[in-house]
Structures are given as structure tokens and as C-alpha cells.
Amino acid sequence: xxxxxxxxxxxxxxxxxxxxxxxxxxxxxxxxxxxxxxxxxxxxxxxxxxxxxxxxxxxxxxxxxxxxxxxxxxxxxxxxxxxxxxxxxxxxxxxxxxxxxxxxxxxxxxxxxxxxxxxxxxxxxxxxxxxxxxxxxxxxxxxxxxxxxxxxxxxxxxxxxxxxxxxxxxxxxxxxxxxxxxxxxxxxxxxxxxxxxxxxxxxxxxxxxxxxxxxxxxxxxxxxxxxxxxxxxxxxxxxxxxxxxxxxxxxxxxxxxxxxxxxxxxxxxxxxxxxxxxxxxxxxxxxxxxxxxxxxxxxxxxxxxxxxxxxxxxxxxxxxxxxx
Numbered sequence: 435x436x437x438x439x440x441x442x443x444x445x446x447x448x449x450x451x452x453x454x455x456x457x458x459x460x461x462x463x464x465x466x467x468x469x470x471x472x473x474x475x476x477x478x479x480x481x482x483x484x485x486x487x488x489x490x491x492x493x494x495x496x497x498x499x500x501x502x503x504x505x506x507x508x509x510x511x512x513x514x515x516x517x518x519x520x521x522x523x524x525x526x527x528x529x530x531x532x533x534x535x536x537x538x539x540x541x542x543x544x545x546x547x548x549x550x551x552x553x554x555x556x557x558x559x560x561x562x563x564x565x566x567x568x569x570x571x572x573x574x575x576x577x578x579x580x581x582x583x584x585x586x587x588x589x590x591x592x593x594x595x596x597x598x599x600x601x602x603x604x605x606x607x608x609x610x611x612x613x614x615x616x617x618x619x620x621x622x623x624x625x626x627x628x629x630x631x632x633x634x635x636x637x638x639x640x641x642x643x644x645x646x647x648x649x650x651x652x653x654x655x656x657x658x659x660x661x662x663x664x665x666x667x668x669x670x671x672x673x674x675x676x677x678x679x680x681x682x683x684x685x686x687x688x689x690x691x692x693x694x695x696x697x698x699x700x701x702x703x704x705x706x707x708x709x710x711x712x713x714x715x716x717x718x719x720x721x722x723x724x725x726x727x728x729x730x731x732x733x734x735x736x737x738x739x740x741x742x743x744x745x746x747x748x749x750x751x752x753x754x755x756x757x758x
Contacts, residue, residue: 435453435454435455435456435537435538435539436451436452436453436454436537436538436726437451437452437453437454437500437536437537437538437726438450438451438500438501438502438536438537438726438727438729438747439451439452439454439498439499439500439501439536440485440497440498440499440501441497441498442497443485443486443487443490444485444486444487445486446482446485446729446730446731446733446734446737447730448485448730449485449501449729449730449733450730451726451727451729452498454498454500454537456538456539457469457534457539457540457541459511459512459513459541460513461511461512461513461514462513462514464513464541465513465514465515465516466513466515466516466543466544466545467512467513467516467541467542467543467544468509468511468512468513468516468519468525468527468541468542468543468544468547469509469510469511469512469539469540469541470505470507470508470509470510470525470527470539470540470541470542470547471507471508471509471510471538471539471750472505472506472507472535472537472538472539472540472749472750473506473507473508473556473557473560473748473749473750473751473752473753474505474506474507474555474556474557474559474560474723474746474747474748474749475502475504475505475506475535475536475540475560475746475747475749476502476503476504476505476535476560476561476562476563476564476565476744476745476746476747477502477724477729477732477733477736477744477745477746477747478503478504478564478565478593478736479593479736480503480531480564481501481502481503481533481733481736482733482736482737484499484501484531484533485501485733489531492531493531493532494532499533500533500534500535500536500537500540501533501534501535501536502529502533502534502535502536502537502540502747503528503529503530503531503533503535503563503564504526504527504528504529504535504560504562504563504564505526505527505529505534505535505540505542505560505749506524506525506526506527506550506556506557506559506560507524507525507540507556507749508522508523508524508525508753509521509522509523509525510539512544513544515544516544517544518544518549519544519547519549523549524549524550524552524556525547525548525549525550526547526548526550526559526560526562526563526704526708527540527542527546527547527548527563528542528546528547528563528564528567528699529542529546530546535560535747536726536729536747536749537726537749538749538750545699545701546699548701548704548705548708550708551708551709551711551712553711553712554708554711554712555752556752557718557720557723557746557748557752558711558718558720559708560746560747561593561718561720561743561744561746562704562707562708562711562718563699563704564697565593565594565596565597565744566597566601566707566716566718567697567699567700567703567704567707568594568597568650568672568695568697569594569595569597569598569601569648569650570597570601570703570706570707571695571697571698571700571703572594572598572648572650572670572672572695573585573598573601573602573605573607573646573648573670574601574605575695576668576670576693576695577645577646577648577668577670577693578668579602579605579607579645579646580605580606580607580645581605581606581607582606582607582608583606583607583608583645583646584607584608584610584642584643584644584645584646585602585607585608585609585610585644585645585646585647585648586610586612586630586637586644586646586647586648586662587599587602587609587610587611587612587626587648587650588612588632588637588647588648588649588650588651588653588654589612589613589649589650589651589653590611590612590613590617590621590626590629590650591611591613591614591617591620591621591719591742591743592650592651592739592741592742592743593741593743593744593745594650594651594672595611595613595650595651596620596624596719596742596743596744597716597718598648598650599611599621599624599625599626600624600625600710600715600716600717601710601716602625603624603625604710604715604716607645607646608627608628609625609626609627609628610626610627610628610629610630610637610642610644611624611626611628611629611630612629612630612632612637613629613630613631613632614631614632614633615631615633615634617742618631620719620742620743624717624719637662638654638658638659638661638662639661640662642662643662643663643664643667644662644663644664644667645664645666645667645668646667646668646670647659647662647663647667647668647669647670648670649669649670649671649672649673650672651672651673651739652671652672652673654671655669655671655675655677655678656669656671656678656681656685656692657677657681660690663690664690665689665690666689666690666691667689667690667691668690668691668692668693669690669691669692669693670693670694670695671693671694671695672694672695673694674694674696678692678694679694682694718743718744719742719743719744720743720744720745720746721741721742721743721744721745722735722745722746723745723746723747723748724745724746724747724748725747725748725749726747726749729747732745732747
């Protein structure tokens with residue numbers, strides 16, 4: 435099969451499309467594994483960190499590596515203990531930091547797979563798990579966002595941020611989006627009630643107070659944001675630091691809270707997100723799709739940090755449904 439792989443850690447130039455052995459699922463030896471024919475895979479900051487070697491202590495040293503922490507496609511084989519998923523099912527899967535999604539076939543655990551509604555494309559689905567899941571878990575689980583709450587989203591037009599705006603509106607919040615002037619129109623299109631241009635204004639020095647401040651790109655801090663939090667407000671970041679962990683411990687006993695989030699795949703969350711897409715309430719913003727041969731370009735674009743929404747690898751074209 436064809437896959438985009440790395441033979442060593444390094445820059446985006448280490449990514450190359452090559453022929454590699456197709457993964458196998460033994461029904462008995464891999465009872466909870468599922469082989470997926472991949473049609474699309476999402477590109478995330480986690481992938482670029484794995485490629486650069488930043489996550490080396492957490493991963494195996496086996497090369498070549500196939501990156502890609504999420505994918506969508508059609509099930510080809512299932513292990514003996516897989517009950518709710520069958521060959522032919524359209525699915526979306528979370529693969530974790532070990533990856534495997536940048537390939538024509540990938541193997542996932544049955545606990546990390548959800549069936550797709552007919553109205554959701556593979557490209558849309560591949561954009562969802564990590565970015566949309568992070569946004570949902572941050573706002574709902576950590577922020578406990580309620581109707582009429584005021585939420586500020588920093589990095590509002592990035593992969594996580596574009597989902598966060600829409601999810602916050604679905605939950606009934608008043609949304610202030612922090613982004614560049616070039617992203618303002620997109621933020622408002624997604625539902626933002628107010629937009630702050632970070633190039634001309636420091637959102638941490640504003641007069642408005644928020645129930646939730648969600649730092650979707652991790653370039654601010656709880657200390658910076660205390661001034662704009664309500665007395666029982668919550669600051670949430672996707673990039674915890676040693677100081678953030680200390681603040682989390684300290685604020686256990688205070689009104690204003692510091693929280694951080696590491697995404698974990700959850701069936702209920704994924705099914706909720708897919709329903710919102712099906713109902714038209716949640717639209718994956720996809721700036722561009724790439725082929726496997728173009729993944730070096732995709733990683734370079736991701737690391738430039740100017741992407742609006744998500745980048746997705748279109749491994750194979752969406753199959754055309756047969757007419758009945």
C-alpha cells in the first residue's frame with residue numbers, strides 16, 4: 435500500500451510517500467482490532483510534533499513511522515471480539531499519537547471507532563475527532579458552559595477554534611472570538627457575536643468579564659487572563675505547562691479556575707458531533723485537502739500557523755454510491 439512515512443525525526447521534508455506493507459488484522463490474535471481502508475485523514479499539531487521528535491519519549495523508536503492520529507474510511511476486516519462494527523461500514527477512527535492514518539490502510543481499536551451517518555463525507559469526518567473533540571471537551575467538561583454564558587475563544591479561526599465557536603453557539607453561549615483581521619469574517623460566519631483582532635488589541639486587558647476563556651492555541655496563560663474572568667470563571671488551555679499545573683492545584687480552592695485539556699476519544703462525544711454535522715449545526719471548516727504525496731507541504735502549512743480551520747489528507751477519492 436502507499437503511505438506517507440518518515441525514516442527519522444526532523445522537518446516536514448522527512449515526509450515521503452512510499453510503498454509499504456499493508457497492515458494485517460488476525461481475527462484471533464487481534465480480537466479487538468479493525469482494518470480500515472482509509473479515504474481521508476486529518477492533520478493536527480500532534481502529527482507535526484511527532485514528526486519533529488518532540489513526542490519521542492512517549493513513542494516507540496520503530497521506523498519507518500506512518501503518522502496521522504485520525505482517519506475515516508470503510509471497514510475491511512474485524513477481529514473476533516468486534517461486535518458492533520462490520521466489514522463495509524463507513525467509520526471514523528482515532529488512532530492516537532502512534533498514528534497510522536497517512537496511508538491507504540490503517541488499524542484501529544474497536545473502542546476508538548464510530549460509524550458514520552450517510553450524510554457525512556470522509557473528508558468531513560476525518561477533520562472531527564481531535565479538533566472538534568478537544569473543543570467540545572474543553573467547553574462542556576472543563577468549562578461547564580451553559581446557555582447565556584459569555585465565552586472568549588483565543589485562536590478562534592484555527593482547527594480547534596472554528597469548532598469551538600460553533601459548539602459554544604449550539605450550547606447557547608455569547609461568543610467573543612480572538613483572531614486576526616483576516617479571520618474576522620469567518621469567525622462571524624461561524625456564529626461569533628464579537629471579534630477581537632489580536633494584532634491591534636490585547637484581549638487580556640479588556641473590560642468585559644467572561645465565564646469561560648478558552649485558549650485553543652495555548653499562547654496565553656491563566657495569570658494573563660485572570661483580569662477578564664468572572665469570579666467563578668474558568669480559564670482552559672490545550673497546552674499545559676508546569677505553571678499551569680501549579681495553577682490548577684492552587685485554584686482548586688478558589689473561585690476562578692485554571693484547567694487544561696488533553697483530548698481523549700469518547701463515543702458519546704463523537705456521536706454528538708456527528709449528529710450536529712448531520713443536522714447542519716456544525717460545519718467542519720477545511721481550508722485545503724492534500725494528497726499523500728503532498729504531506730510535506732501540508733505539515734509546513736500547519737506549522738506556519740496561519741491555517742483557517744483544518745487541513746485534511748484525501749488519501750482516496752470518495753466512492754460514488756451505487757444507484758438502487
